[in-house]
Amino acid sequence: MIDELTSLLSRKDIEWELYWGKGRSGSFGIERENLERSQRKFYSGIGLRIGYKGKLGFSYITGLSHDRQTLERFVERTIKLARVSEVPFRGFPVPSKVLKVGGLYDRRIDEIPFEEAHAMALEVASLMRSVKAGGETLSGSLSFAVSSEGVVNSNGVELETRTTGMGVYIYAVRGTGTGSFQQTYRSLQPMEELEKGIAEARTNAELGRKAKRLDPFRRELVLEPEAFESILWLFLENVFGDTVYYRRSRFSERGLEVGSEGLGLEDDSTIDGLPGSYPFDGEGSPGQRTTIVEDGILRSFLLDYTFASFLGMESTGNALRSFRSVPRIGTSNIVVGTGDLNLEDFEGVVVKDTLGAHTANPVSGDFSLTVSLGYVVRKGELRPFRDNMLSGNIFELLKTLKPGKKAERRGSFISPRVLVEASLV
Amino acid sequence: MELFRFAERLAERYGIDYYEIRLMKVSSTRLSMENGQLDELSQNGETGIGVRAFNGAWGFSSANDMKRAEKAVETAFKIARLSRGEARIYLGDPVEEEAEIKTRKPFTDVDISDKLSLLREIDGLLKGTPSRSVSYADSLVETLYVNSLGSEIRTRVPRIGLRFSVTVRGNGDMQTYWKTFGGTLGWELVEGIDLPHWASLVEEKALQLLKARSPPSGEFEVIMDPELTGVFIHEALGHAVEADLVKNGDSILAGRLGERVAVEELTVVDDPTLPGKFGSYIYDDEGVKAARVEVIKGGILRTYLNDRETSVYFGLEPNGHARAQSYAHQPLVRMGNTYVEKGSWGFEEMLEEVRDGLYMVGDKGGQVDTAGGTFTFGAKEGYLIRNGEIGEMVRDVALSGKTLEVLGRIRAIGRDVRIEFPGYCGKGQSVPVDDGGPHVLTRALVGGTR
Numbered sequence: 007m008i009d010e011l012t013s014l015l016s017r018k019d020i021e022w023e024l025y026w027g028k029g030r031s032g033s034f035g036i037e038r039e040n041l042e043r044s045q046r047k048f049y050s051g052i053g054l055r056i057g058y059k060g061k062l063g064f065s066y067i068t069g070l071s072h073d074r075q076t077l078e079r080f081v082e083r084t085i086k087l088a089r090v091s092e093v094p095f096r097g098f099p100v101p102s103k104v105l106k107v108g109g110l111y112d113r114r115i116d117e118i119p120f121e122e123a124h125a126m127a128l129e130v131a132s133l134m135r136s137v138k139a140g141g142e143t144l145s146g147s148l149s150f151a152v153s154s155e156g157v158v159n160s161n162g163v164e165l166e167t168r169t170t171g172m173g174v175y176i177y178a179v180r181g182t183g184t185g186s187f188q189q190t191y192r193s194l195q196p197m198e199e200l201e202k203g204i205a206e207a208r209t210n211a212e213l214g215r216k217a218k219r220l221d222p223f224r225r226e227l228v229l230e231p232e233a234f235e236s237i238l239w240l241f242l243e244n245v246f247g248d249t250v251y252y253r254r255s256r257f258s259e260r261g262l263e264v265g266s267e268g269l270g271l272e273d274d275s276t277i278d279g280l281p282g283s284y285p286f287d288g289e290g291s292p293g294q295r296t297t298i299v300e301d302g303i304l305r306s307f308l309l310d311y312t313f314a315s316f317l318g319m320e321s322t323g324n325a326l327r328s329f330r331s332v333p334r335i336g337t338s339n340i341v342v343g344t345g346d347l348n349l350e351d352f353e354g355v356v357v358k359d360t361l362g363a364h365t366a367n368p369v370s371g372d373f374s375l376t377v378s379l380g381y382v383v384r385k386g387e388l389r390p391f392r393d394n395m396l397s398g399n400i401f402e403l404l405k406t407l408k409p410g411k412k413a414e415r416r417g418s419f420i421s422p423r424v425l426v427e428a429s430l431v
Numbered sequence: 432m433e434l435f436r437f438a439e440r441l442a443e444r445y446g447i448d449y450y451e452i453r454l455m456k457v458s459s460t461r462l463s464m465e466n467g468q469l470d471e472l473s474q475n476g477e478t479g480i481g482v483r484a485f486n487g488a489w490g491f492s493s494a495n496d497m498k499r500a501e502k503a504v505e506t507a508f509k510i511a512r513l514s515r516g517e518a519r520i521y522l523g524d525p526v527e528e529e530a531e532i533k534t535r536k537p538f539t540d541v542d543i544s545d546k547l548s549l550l551r552e553i554d555g556l557l558k559g560t561p562s563r564s565v566s567y568a569d570s571l572v573e574t575l576y577v578n579s580l581g582s583e584i585r586t587r588v589p590r591i592g593l594r595f596s597v598t599v600r601g602n603g604d605m606q607t608y609w610k611t612f613g614g615t616l617g618w619e620l621v622e623g624i625d626l627p628h629w630a631s632l633v634e635e636k637a638l639q640l641l642k643a644r645s646p647p648s649g650e651f652e653v654i655m656d657p658e659l660t661g662v663f664i665h666e667a668l669g670h671a672v673e674a675d676l677v678k679n680g681d682s683i684l685a686g687r688l689g690e691r692v693a694v695e696e697l698t699v700v701d702d703p704t705l706p707g708k709f710g711s712y713i714y715d716d717e718g719v720k721a722a723r724v725e726v727i728k729g730g731i732l733r734t735y736l737n738d739r740e741t742s743v744y745f746g747l748e749p750n751g752h753a754r755a756q757s758y759a760h761q762p763l764v765r766m767g768n769t770y771v772e773k774g775s776w777g778f779e780e781m782l783e784e785v786r787d788g789l790y791m792v793g794d795k796g797g798q799v800d801t802a803g804g805t806f807t808f809g810a811k812e813g814y815l816i817r818n819g820e821i822g823e824m825v826r827d828v829a830l831s832g833k834t835l836e837v838l839g840r841i842r843a844i845g846r847d848v849r850i851e852f853p854g855y856c857g858k859g860q861s862v863p864v865d866d867g868g869p870h871v872l873t874r875a876l877v878g879g880t881r
Contacts, residue, residue, distance in 0.1 A: 037679055042518060044510045045491035047759055048499055064473050069496030083474075090543060092469040124513055143680030179680040184802045214803065222648065252465045253562040254598045256605060332471065362798040365809030367827050369598055369605040372645060374829035374878025376807035378800055393805050395831050395878030397648065431648040431878045 007070050011052070011077050012158055020085065021057035021160045023098050025288060026050075027329045028070055029153030032120055033173075034127035036146045039134040041127050046120060053329040054080065056088045057095035063088025064332050096315040098159040104292045109279030112193035115170035116152045123150055130200050137204060139180070142211070144204065146176040157290035165286050176203045178211035185210025185379070190281040190417045210358070214379055217390035220355070224429040226406075227355040231414050231421040233396070234342070236363035236375065240400040243368040245298055245306075246335045247313030247324075254369065256401065257304060264304045265404035270343025271299040273308055275323060282339035282418025288327035293338065296322040302405075310335050342409065342421035349410030349423040353383050355430065356423075357396055371400040374431070398428040435577055438504045442484070442579060445508045449520065450484040451578035451718060452504065455758040460543065463566035464550040467558075471566075474543065479758035482507035488516030493759040520739040521749045525581035526720070530713045532588050534617025538569040539589075541618045549621060553595050556630035560637070562598040576718045586713050590863060591620050592853060595630070599637045606826065608637035608811065613709040613853030613863070620707075636812060639824055646813055646825040646877055652788030652842075653830065654781055654872050657849040659791050659810055661866030664699055665769050665856070666797040667806040667834045669866075672726050672734075673752075673764040673858075674741030676801050683804030683834055684732060688745070692732045693838035696774050699727040701736055701752070703767030709853030710769075710864035712754070716762040719751040738764050756860035763858060771868030774844025781843045781872050783819040789877060790814040790821055791828055794852060804834040832875035845869030 008026055015022045028050040035043035051068040065084040072080075088095075127148045134144040149172065156166035172195055176187040187203035187210075229237075241264075249255040257264070265271075275284050275293030284293050289311050297305045309317070310325035310333050325333035357380040366373035374397040382389045403426050410422035435452070442450055456478045463471045479495040482504050490510025494503040538546075550565045557563040569591045576584040596609030610629050614620050655663055671682045684692065693699075703712050703721035712721050717739050725733055735745060738753035741764060753762035782790075790813065797808025813828035814821045850867035 037675075040516060041488065041514065042516055043489045043491065043761060044514055045489075045493075045761060046506050046510060047492060048494045048496070048503070049759065050496055064471075066475055066477075068477050068479065069498065071496060071498055087472065087474065090547075091472045092547070093472055094468065120510070121513065124510075145679045145681075177679075177681070179802045182683065182803045184681070184800060248465075252564070254564075254607075330475075330477075332473075361800060361805065362796075362807035362809070362829065362831075364798070365796045365807065365829055367607070367795075367809075369607045370827055372827035374807075374809075374827070374831075376798075376800075376805055376831040376878075378803070378805070392803070393831065393833070393876075395648070395807070395829065395876060397878045429648070431876065 007072060008156070008158065010074065014077060014081055015160070021098060023055045023157065023159040023289070025053040025157050025327065025329055026070065027153060027155045029151060031149060031151040032123050033147055033149035034124065036127065036131045036134065039131055039138060039144050041131045044124060044127070051329040053327070053331070054084045055332065056084045057097065058085060058088035060095050061088050061091045062093040062095040063091050066330050096312045098161050099163060099289050099291045099311050099321065100161045101163050102292055104165060104286045105276065107276050107278060107283050107285045107293060110169045110192050110283055112170045114194040115150050115172060118150065118194070129197065133201065134204060137208070141180060142208070143179045144176070149173040157286065159290060163290040165290050167285055171281065174200060174203050176207040178207040180211040181215045183211045183214030183217065185214055192279050192281060210379060213381065213390040214392060217379060217392040219393045220382065220391040220430060222394070222431050226425055226427055227357060228349055228352045228423050228425055230356060230358045230423055231416055231419060232359045233357045234421055234424050235416065235419045236360050237366070237373055237400055239363065240366055240368045240371055240373060241404060242337060242340070245308055247307045247309035247317060248335050250307050251313050251316045260304050260306060262304045263302055265299055265302040266407045267302050268345045268408050269299050269302045269404055272297050272341040273322070273324065273337050273339070274341055275338030277339055280339045280418060282337065284338065287323040288325040288333040291321045291323040291325065293323045308335055308337065339418040339420060344411055344413050344422045345409035347408055347410050347425060349425060350412060352423070356381050356383060360396055373398060373400060395431040396428055397431050403428055434500055434504070437501055441505060441508055445512050447484045447486060447508050447511055449522065449579050450482065450508065451576065453481045453716065453758050454575040455479055456573045457570055458539070459568065459570040460546065461568045462546055462550055463564070464554050465564050466562060467554050472547065481755070481758035481760070483761060484508045484511035485520055486511040486515050487518050488514035489761065490514055491761045495759065518740055519743045521742045522580060523749065526718060527583050529585040531586060532615045532711065532713065534589055534619065536618040537589065538591055538618045539571060553626060553630060556627055557595065557597055557634060560597040560599060560634055563596065565595040568592050576714065578718055582718045584714050584718050588615060588712055589617060590615055590709065591617065593621060595633060597634055597637050599641055601641045604641055606637050606640035608633050608640060611853055614707045615709065615711045616707045640812060640826045643824040643826040646789065646828045648878055650874060651877050652785045652872065653875050653877070654785065654788065654790045654816070654870055656792040657847065657867050657869055658794050658852045660771055660868035660871045661769070661850070661852045662794040662797050662808050664771050664868060665766060665864070665866045666799045666808055667837060668699055668727070669701065669766045669769045670799050671801045671804070671834060672736055674735035674737040674745060675764040677735055678741055678744055681802045683801065687732050688734070690732055691730050692835060693727055693730045694841045695730040696844050697727055697730050697838065697841060698725060698772035699769070700725055700772060701766050701769045703751070705768045705850065708768045708850060708865040710767040712767065715751040715753045716755040717753040719749055719753065721751045721767065724750045736764055736766060738762060754862045756862055760860050763860060765858065765862050766856060766864050768850055768865040770848065770850045770866055771844065771871060773846050773848045773869050776843040776845050778845055778847065778870050781845060781870055782816065782821065784843060784872060785816045786818055788816045789828065790816055791830065805831065806834060807831040829878045830875045831878060837873050837875055840874045841871060843872040845871065
C-alpha cells in the first residue's frame with residue numbers, strides 16, 4: 007500500500023513525506039502477586055506531511071490496507087490542509103548515509119509465542135509469591151513489543167527499520183514504604199534480571215518503611231541517576247531547538263558556560279542495543295552522537311530538520327514521532343560524562359529518587375521536589391530518609407556538579423552518581 | 432452487527448463468561464501558534480476497537496485497522512481462556528441507551544478558519560510579549576459499547592480546550608505564566624471567555640513573577656486558592672481512594688473505610704455528571720453509568736472510587752469510575768471531576784487566622800506516593816501573609832505534606848467553590864479531569880530556595 011500511495015503522490019506537483027508504523031505488543035499486569043491483566047495489541051498507520059507553496063499540511067490514517075479511493079481521499083484531505091495552513095514549510099531531508107545501529111532487534115522477542123510470554127509472566131508472579139514477606143505486596147508488569155517504521159519522501163529518502171523492546175516494572179509496598187524497579191531493553195531478558203528487579207524493589211520498600219524526615223541542611227550531597235534525571239530535564243528543555251527558536255530557552259547561542267568543568271552531556275542514538283537508539287529519526291535524518299555540553303560549555307542544541315533550518319544549523323537527528331504526529335524534538339539516549347570521583351563509597355547524604363519533577367519550572371530553573379527515598383551513609387552504615395524537599399536551581403546546581411566514576415543505565419538515561427550542592431528542606 | 436454475532440458464537444465456544452467490546456470513533460482538531468507563527472494545524476479522524484474478556488482475570492486486545500476487528504475479539508478471548516484467575520466482577524443488568532453531552536454550539540459546525548482566527552486574536556492580545564504561545568484542541572468521541580449481558584450503549588462526548596502562555600525575561604531571569612480553559616462543551620466555551628482580561632492578566636502575572644523572590648522554606652500555615660485546593664484534593668486524596676491502588680496495598684487509606692480521616696467539616700466529592708466540566712462523562716468505559724460519589728463526608732471515608740472488579744473486591748456499590756485513555760487501553764479506576772464541598776468560612780475571616788504563612792494560587796501539577804501518603808505540588812504564584820495581611824509575591828512555590836496529617840490540620844474551608852480547572856491526569860494512561868473547591872487553610876511544608 008505504501009508503494010501505491012507513493013506513486014499516487016509522485017504524480018502531484020507537491021513535496022511529500024510518508025511516515026508509517028506497524029506493530030504489536032503484549033503486556034502482562036501482575037496485581038498482588040497474581041497475573042490479572044494480559045493483553046495483546048495491534049496498530050498500524052501512516053502520517054502524511056505535504057509541503058505546498060511554502061506551507062505544511064499534516065494528516066494521518068490508521069491501518070495499512072486501504073483501497074485506492076480511501077488513499078486518494080487521504081491525499082486530497084492533506085493537500086487541502088496544506089492550502090489553508092499557515093505552518094511554514096522548510097523542506098524535507100535529502101538522502102544521506104544512515105549507519106546501522108546494532109542490537110535493536112531480537113528475533114526471540116519477535117517470535118515468542120504469546121503462551122510463552124504469558125508463562126514467563128506467571129513465573130514472575132510465582133516468584134513474587136515465594137519471596138514476599140508478611141505485610142508486603144508485590145505488583146508489576148512485563149511487556150514485549152515489535153515494531154516496523156519507515157520514512158519515504160519526495161527527495162528520495164526511503165528507509166525502514168524493525169525493532170523490538172521489552173519492559174519490566176516491579177513495585178513493592180511494605181507498610182508506608184514503597185520501592186520500584188523499572189527498566190527497558192531491546193532484547194529478551196533472562197529470569198535472573200527479573201529476580202534482580204524484584205530484589206531491588208523490595209530493598210527500596212524496606213528502606214522506605216524505615217525512612218524518616220531529616221533535619222534541613224544545605225551542603226554537598228550525592229544524587230543517584232534517577233534523582234539527577236528528574237531535575238536534568240529542566241536543563242534539557244532549554245537545549246531543544248524549538249524552545250531556542252521560540253525564545254523560551256535560557257540560551258540563544260552556543261559556547262556559553264553552563265556547568266562545572268566536569269559536566270559532559272551527550273545525546274546519542276547510535277549506541278548498540280539501547281532503548282533510545284535508532285538508525286534514523288522521524289524524518290529520515292541519520293541518528294548521531296551529539297555533544298550537548300563539553301567541559302561545562304554548551305556545544306550544541308538538539309534539532310530536527312525544520313528548526314535546524316529556522317536557526318541556520320544542521321539537524322542533529324532528534325525528530326521523534328509516531329504516525330499520528332508531526333515530528334517533535336526530543337532526546338534519544340542521554341549520556342552524562344563520568345569523572346574521577348569514587349562516589350560509590352560516598353559518606354554523607356545520597357538522594358535516590360524524588361516526586362513531582364514536572365511541577366518544577368524549566369524557565370527559571372527553580373525546583374523543589376519531595377524526596378521519596380534517600381539515605382545518609384556513615385562508616386558504611388545506611389540510614390534511610392524521605393519526605394524532605396530537595397530545593398535548588400538547575401542552572402546553579404550544574405555549576406557545582408562533580409561526576410562519579412561509574413555510570414548506570416535507567417532506560418535511555420546513562421549517568422554516574424553526581425556530587426552537587428543543593429538544599430534539603 | 433456481524434462482529435457481535437461472531438463474538439457471541441466465539442464466547443460460547445471458548446467458554447467466556449463475560450466480555451465487552453468498545454468501538455470508538457474520534458474526530459479531532461488541533462491548532463497551535465508560537466510567537467505569531469502557526470506551529471500546528473491538523474484535523475484527524477480515527478476508529479478503533481478494544482475488546483476485553485473475563486475469566487477470573489482479564490484478557491484484552493485492540494486494533495485500529497477495522498479489518499482486524501474479528502482478530503481482536505478472538506485474541507482477547509484466547510488470552511482470557513489462557514488466563515483463568517480467581518477474581519470476581521460486578522455484572523448488573525443490561526443497559527440500552529443512546530446518550531450525548533449536548534452543546535449549544537457544536538465545534539464541529541465551526542470552520543477551521545474561525546479556529547485559526549481565534550488563535551490570531553489571542554496572539555494579537557499577547558503581542559506585547561515576544562515569547563508567547565496559544566493552542567486550541569477539540570475532539571468528539573463517539574463510542575458504541577456492547578457487552579455479553581446484552582448492554583448496548585452509544586455515547587457522544589465533545590471536549591474542547593484552549594490554553595495560552597507567555598515567557599518573559601528581565602533582571603537576568605525568566606518566568607512564565609499561563610491560563611487554561613476546557614470543558615465538555617462546544618464553541619460557546621470560547622465565546623464566553625473575556626479574552627482581553629485573561630491575556631493582560633497572564634502578561635502581568637509573568638512580569639510580576641520576574642520581580643518576585645523565592646519563598647521561604649519550612650512548615651507554614653497555607654491558604655490554598657480554589658485551583659490549588661483542586662490539585663491538592665486530586666493528588667493528596669483522590670489517588671489514594673482509587674480502589675485498584677487500595678487493592679494493591681498502595682494506599683494510605685487501605686482498611687480505613689468508615690473511619691475519620693479528616694476534619695469534620697471536610698466533604699470530598701467526585702462527580703463526573705457535573706454539566707460541562709472537562710472530566711465529565713455519561714458512562715464509564717465498562718458501561719457503568721457515571722455517578723456522583725461522596726468519598727469523604729463529614730471527615731469520614733465513605734467509599735473508594737471503583738470499577739466492576741474492585742467494587743466486588745471491597746463489597747462496595749459500583750460507582751462508574753473505570754476510564755480508559757482510548758479504545759487501545761484497558762479501563763483503570765480514575766477520577767472525573769474531584770472537588771471539596773463548600774465550608775462556612777469567608778476568605779477574609781480565613782486570612783485573619785494566619786499570623787505567618789503563605790497564600791498560594793494556581794496549579795502547576797503534582798504527584799503523590801499513595802502508599803506512603805506523601806504528596807507534592809507546585810503553585811503558579813504565592814504571597815506572604817503576615818498578621819492577616821497579604822504581602823510580598825513569591826515565585827516557584829512548591830508544597831509537600833503527608834495526606835492524613837494535612838487533612839487533619841485543615842483549619843478553615845471557604846464558601847467560594849469553583850470547579851473550572853481542566854487538566855489531564857496520568858496513571859500510565861492520560862485522561863481528562865477537572866478539579867476545584869473553595870479556599871482552604873491548612874499547614875504544610877513549603878520548599879523554597881531561601
